[in-house]
Amino acid sequence: MKNKKYNFVIDVDGVMTTGQFIYSEKGKVYKIFGPHDSDGLKMIKNKVNIVFITADKRGFPITKKRIVDDMGYPLHLVTEQERYNYIKEKFGFENTIFMGDGIFDAPILKECKFGIAPKNARKEAIEAADFVTPSRGAEGAVCDACIEIKRRFLENEKL
Amino acid sequence: MKNKKYNFVIDVDGVMTTGQFIYSEKGKVYKIFGPHDSDGLKMIKNKVNIVFITADKRGFPITKKRIVDDMGYPLHLVTEQERYNYIKEKFGFENTIFMGDGIFDAPILKECKFGIAPKNARKEAIEAADFVTPSRGAEGAVCDACIEIKRRFLENEKL
Amino acid sequence: MKNKKYNFVIDVDGVMTTGQFIYSEKGKVYKIFGPHDSDGLKMIKNKVNIVFITADKRGFPITKKRIVDDMGYPLHLVTEQERYNYIKEKFGFENTIFMGDGIFDAPILKECKFGIAPKNARKEAIEAADFVTPSRGAEGAVCDACIEIKRRFLENEKL
Amino acid sequence: MKNKKYNFVIDVDGVMTTGQFIYSEKGKVYKIFGPHDSDGLKMIKNKVNIVFITADKRGFPITKKRIVDDMGYPLHLVTEQERYNYIKEKFGFENTIFMGDGIFDAPILKECKFGIAPKNARKEAIEAADFVTPSRGAEGAVCDACIEIKRRFLENEKL
Numbered sequence: 198m199k200n201k202k203y204n205f206v207i208d209v210d211g212v213m214t215t216g217q218f219i220y221s222e223k224g225k226v227y228k229i230f231g232p233h234d235s236d237g238l239k240m241i242k243n244k245v246n247i248v249f250i251t252a253d254k255r256g257f258p259i260t261k262k263r264i265v266d267d268m269g270y271p272l273h274l275v276t277e278q279e280r281y282n283y284i285k286e287k288f289g290f291e292n293t294i295f296m297g298d299g300i301f302d303a304p305i306l307k308e309c310k311f312g313i314a315p316k317n318a319r320k321e322a323i324e325a326a327d328f329v330t331p332s333r334g335a336e337g338a339v340c341d342a343c344i345e346i347k348r349r350f351l352e353n354e355k356l
Numbered sequence: 357m358k359n360k361k362y363n364f365v366i367d368v369d370g371v372m373t374t375g376q377f378i379y380s381e382k383g384k385v386y387k388i389f390g391p392h393d394s395d396g397l398k399m400i401k402n403k404v405n406i407v408f409i410t411a412d413k414r415g416f417p418i419t420k421k422r423i424v425d426d427m428g429y430p431l432h433l434v435t436e437q438e439r440y441n442y443i444k445e446k447f448g449f450e451n452t453i454f455m456g457d458g459i460f461d462a463p464i465l466k467e468c469k470f471g472i473a474p475k476n477a478r479k480e481a482i483e484a485a486d487f488v489t490p491s492r493g494a495e496g497a498v499c500d501a502c503i504e505i506k507r508r509f510l511e512n513e514k515l
Numbered sequence: 516m517k518n519k520k521y522n523f524v525i526d527v528d529g530v531m532t533t534g535q536f537i538y539s540e541k542g543k544v545y546k547i548f549g550p551h552d553s554d555g556l557k558m559i560k561n562k563v564n565i566v567f568i569t570a571d572k573r574g575f576p577i578t579k580k581r582i583v584d585d586m587g588y589p590l591h592l593v594t595e596q597e598r599y600n601y602i603k604e605k606f607g608f609e610n611t612i613f614m615g616d617g618i619f620d621a622p623i624l625k626e627c628k629f630g631i632a633p634k635n636a637r638k639e640a641i642e643a644a645d646f647v648t649p650s651r652g653a654e655g656a657v658c659d660a661c662i663e664i665k666r667r668f669l670e671n672e673k674l
Numbered sequence: 675m676k677n678k679k680y681n682f683v684i685d686v687d688g689v690m691t692t693g694q695f696i697y698s699e700k701g702k703v704y705k706i707f708g709p710h711d712s713d714g715l716k717m718i719k720n721k722v723n724i725v726f727i728t729a730d731k732r733g734f735p736i737t738k739k740r741i742v743d744d745m746g747y748p749l750h751l752v753t754e755q756e757r758y759n760y761i762k763e764k765f766g767f768e769n770t771i772f773m774g775d776g777i778f779d780a781p782i783l784k785e786c787k788f789g790i791a792p793k794n795a796r797k798e799a800i801e802a803a804d805f806v807t808p809s810r811g812a813e814g815a816v817c818d819a820c821i822e823i824k825r826r827f828l829e830n831e832k833l
Contacts, residue, residue, distance in 0.1 A: 210391060211391050211392075215694075216390060216391030216392075216495075217374075217388050217389065217390050217391065217494055217495075218388070218389045218390075218422075219378070219386050219387075219388055219389075219696070220386060220387050220388075220389055220418050220421060220422050221385055221386050221418060221421070222417035222418045222420075222421050223421065224421050224422075224425075224426065225422075225426070226386070226698055227386075227696050227697060227698050227703070227704075228696075228697050229694050229695070229696055229697075230694065230695045230696075230697055231693060231694050231695075232687060232688050232693030232694065232775070232776070233688075233693075233776060233777070233796060236754070236776065236777060236778070255426065258699035259697050259698060259699050261699075262697060262698075262699050262700065262701055263695075263697050263702075266701075267701065267702070267732065277395070298391070299391070299392060299395065300392070300395060300499075301395070317495070319392060319496065319499070320490075331797075335694055336693075336794070337796065340777075340796070369550060370550050370551075375549060375550030375551075375654075376533075376547050376548065376549050376550065376653055376654075377547070377548045377549075377581075378537070378545050378546075378547055378548075379545060379546050379547075379548055379577050379580060379581050380544055380545050380577060380580070381576035381577045381579075381580050382580065383580050383581075383584075383585065384581075384585070385545070386545075414585065436554070457550070458550070458551060458554065459551070459554060459658075460554070476654070478551060478655065478658070479649075528709060529709050534708060534709030534710075534813075535692075535706050535707065535708050535709065535812055535813075536706070536707045536708075536740075537696070537704050537705075537706055537707075538704060538705050538706075538707055538736050538739060538740050539703055539704050539736060539739075540735035540736045540738075540739050541739065542739050542740075542743075542744065543740075543744070544704070545704075573744065595713070616709070617709070617710060617713065618710070618713060618817075619713070635813070637710060637814065637817070638808075
């Protein structure tokens with residue numbers, strides 16, 4: 198960890214997923230994750246501290262299965278209201294790259310080192326971001342983000 | 357309730373969902389709900405009386421799980437044929453904002469205080485509406501609607 | 516039945532559905548049906564003989580559940596190779612309106628009274644059709660078709 | 675097999691599917707396959723050696739069910755890192771047509787006889803391909819590819 202200068206904090210829903218919830222009469226049962234993102238993250242994970250956050254308490258077991266069990270990254274449950282302070286206190290904004298798609302993500306996208314919004318983000322997030330990915334969430338948006346992070350911050354670093 | 361001047365009556369299918377039904381050989385088992393709508397509704401729920409209606413009897417347990425159990429809003433089963441009179445008698449059109457996407461919704465969208473159609477609505481609903489959301493159903497259409505309602509009707513009210 | 520001049524023969528997959536199959540390790544388990552189509556069919560069903568066909572043997576129980584059990588229309592399993600002769604012999608082309616989206620549907624779309632392709636159809640079907648719906652399959656394509664049939668063939672008939 | 679001059683090697687995810695994974699709390703449970711591809715493959719399978727590859731170990735039982743059990747084609751599990759050498763050694767590039775959508779597919783698309791990328795492929799694959807299909811994965815991309823292969827390589831052959 199000590200040689201990882203940057204943190205990459207990623208909101209899950211709408212960024213790693215389509216943002217949609219498939220419901221049965223028993224509740225929220227499925228989420229839709231996309232291709233390429235796992236490949237993109239592998240490209241930068243040795244140089245960047247990758248952390249996922251989610252505000253979705255009910256869908257947490259689904260998200261945990263994908264992010265923690267299958268992909269091997271840390272995941273924290275943080276409400277949208279607490280998100281700004283959580284990132285500020287835990288990581289600081291100076292060396293943190295943040296990717297999010299919602300209204301509550303806009304102030305974080307503005308404050309952090311580099312703010313990334315997926316193409317499908319709310320207008321408020323798009324306007325606050327430094328970079329908007331050409332792909333939508335669950336269609337390669339996080340892969341796009343990783344390529345941009347590599348190009349912009351890691352080119353002179355040994356990977 | 358007494359200080360809530362406006363009603364916001366929302367049709368579920370095609371507005372809160374993609375309008376699609378995922379079928380197995382056992383029948384209609386899933387619906388696809390989207391992001392941001394819950395956040396949008398929270399922004400206005402203290403000032404607006406929010407009520408959901410649906411004509412989908414077979415999918416009612418799925419809809420109820422999402423709208424009533426998980427989100428906490430009232431939901432009424434009303435056929436498309438009864439919908440116009442139901443809203444007229446229960447809420448009146450004068451202070452009712454209505455959001456719907458179907459052919460049967462067009463006359464209600466015309467009569468009510470403010471008619472909203474999601475981007476994916478039938479042409480008949482689009483033409484009858486006062487406002488068409490930039491997002492599709494299950495992609496933030498109800499969040500768009502809430503922001504527009506806030507801007508247009510609630511700016512001078514304390515929220 | 517005797518006063519029904521026209522037959523409306525509808526291919527299910529890609530017309531009433533997105534054309535996609537959701538697979539688990541146990542096989543083809545779900546299909547995605549769309550909104551508005553049931554409303555559209557109700558508008559014309561007293562004047563037009565509505566029949567569904569499908570070439571999907573493995574997904575037949577799913578299709579049957581939606582079309583026969585839940586919507587109440589007849590459904591026949593006909594292979595794509597047999598389809599042309601099946602329609603010719605069972606209904607004749609003279610008073611048959613056909614809606615299909617595939618390569619094998621093109622010759623039927625050309626021969627029948629009025630050929631309809633959904634927006635998402637294969638190029639071969641689009642080119643052979645008399646009318647292409649503004650909506651895609653499972654997004655209202657059959658509702659579009661019913662409105663066009665009503666306008667073009669049933670306006671002078673009492674519905 | 676001896677009269678089959680060409681191999682057609684097809685990556686499954688993002689080509690035969692949308693590339694997306696539907697997750698429950700138990701893991702990757704569904705993939706979305708599309709229409710027309712099976713029809714397209716039938717058009718060329720007597721003249722072309724059709725082989726599927728996938729790097730998705732966790733989703734392998736789902737992929738196997740569709741490709742091997744239901745469609746009857748061979749399927750091999752090959753990691754993305756091994757893919758280039760696997761194709762080179764097993765089939766050679768000279769008479770191999772390859773279709774893939776990912777970053778790791780780009781060098782294979784460049785080297786092989788004829789490289790095909792679906793419309794939804796990563797930019798790197800699009801740029802390396804000789805032909806980009808008008809349809810997306812799970813919306814007919816493989817059918818498009820088969821029609822192009824037939825037109826370009828099989829027109830003078832008896833099918």
